[in-house]
Amino acid sequence: MKIITVNNYNELSSTAGQIIADLVSSNPRCTLGLATGSTPLGTYQYLVKRYQAGDISFKDVQTFNLDEYCGLPRTHPESYFRFMHDNLFSHVNIQMQNRHIPCAEGGDLQSQCDAYNALLRQATVDLQLLGIGSNGHIGFCEPGTPFDQETFLTQLAEKTRQDNQRFFNSLEEVPTTAITMGIKNIMQAKSILLIASGKGKAECISQMVNGPVTEAVPASALQQHPNATIIVDEEAASLL
Numbered sequence: 001m002k003i004i005t006v007n008n009y010n011e012l013s014s015t016a017g018q019i020i021a022d023l024v025s026s027n028p029r030c031t032l033g034l035a036t037g038s039t040p041l042g043t044y045q046y047l048v049k050r051y052q053a054g055d056i057s058f059k060d061v062q063t064f065n066l067d068e069y070c071g072l073p074r075t076h077p078e079s080y081f082r083f084m085h086d087n088l089f090s091h092v093n094i095q096m097q098n099r100h101i102p103c104a105e106g107g108d109l110q111s112q113c114d115a116y117n118a119l120l121r122q123a124t125v126d127l128q129l130l131g132i133g134s135n136g137h138i139g140f141c142e143p144g145t146p147f148d149q150e151t152f153l154t155q156l157a158e159k160t161r162q163d164n165q166r167f168f169n170s171l172e173e174v175p176t177t178a179i180t181m182g183i184k185n186i187m188q189a190k191s192i193l194l195i196a197s198g199k200g201k202a203e204c205i206s207q208m209v210n211g212p213v214t215e216a217v218p219a220s221a222l223q224q225h226p227n228a229t230i231i232v233d234e235e236a237a238s239l240l
């Protein structure tokens with residue numbers, strides 16, 4: 001694992017954004033794995049600026065998102081479909097048919113998992129962007145998820161629902177399940193870029209980097225990835 005410590009969130013966002021922009025410039029047909037949550041917002045803003053400045057084009061870039069809540073229509077303000085539209089897709093030229101997000105609408109969620117997994121199996125993700133949950137989750141792979149797990153219907157941990165309550169009016173409104181890439185899918189990316197900011201992430205970052213590789217801390221699987229880079233600000237790095 002390569003660890004890059006930066007001073008603050010702005011630097012974190014530009015450092016991560018620069019790595020992604022460099023990849024898109026050198027490999028215009030690359031495939032990006034994308035993440036949601038508040039941490040990647042600055043990274044997406046950086047990429048939008050570079051696109052608007054005419055520095056990079058996403059015309060031939062493919063994207064695969066990590067996860068999607070179940071029980072929210074895609075039009076819901078907190079769906080990850082909507083998040084990606086509002087924060088990245090509506091501002092850059094990633095073609096509609098090249099954007100992939102798990103579909104968690106409709107009755108047969110297992111079929112939706114299988115369909116997404118089949119797409120992932122055909123793809124090679126060049127760079128997977130990740131945030132981290134305060135309990136060490138990646139995507140929505142919660143503690144206890146087997147490392148050989150592929151795309152699946154996951155039960156959200158209570159801690160995750162509490163953490164994400166800030167985006168909803170009440171805890172009751174936070175979905176209890178989601179479709180997520182599995183750890184096996186995530187680990188198949190050629191490179192991984194995990195970003196974390198703030199004191200609330202210090203403990204899980206320390207466990208991920210210095211703790212044992214264990215299913216109890218899903219992000220610890222990244223210790224076994226040949227090309228994983230972690231960018232942390234000083235607060236998130238404070239227990240390393």
Ligand SMILES: N[C@@H]1[C@@H](O)[C@H](O)[C@@H](COP(=O)(O)O)O[C@@H]1O
Nearest residue numbers: 036037038039131132133139140
């Ligand atoms: N499914 C997402 C994760 O992909 C994300 O990494 C995590 C942390 O989010 P934040 O960046 O808002 O702390 O939140 C959600 O649970």
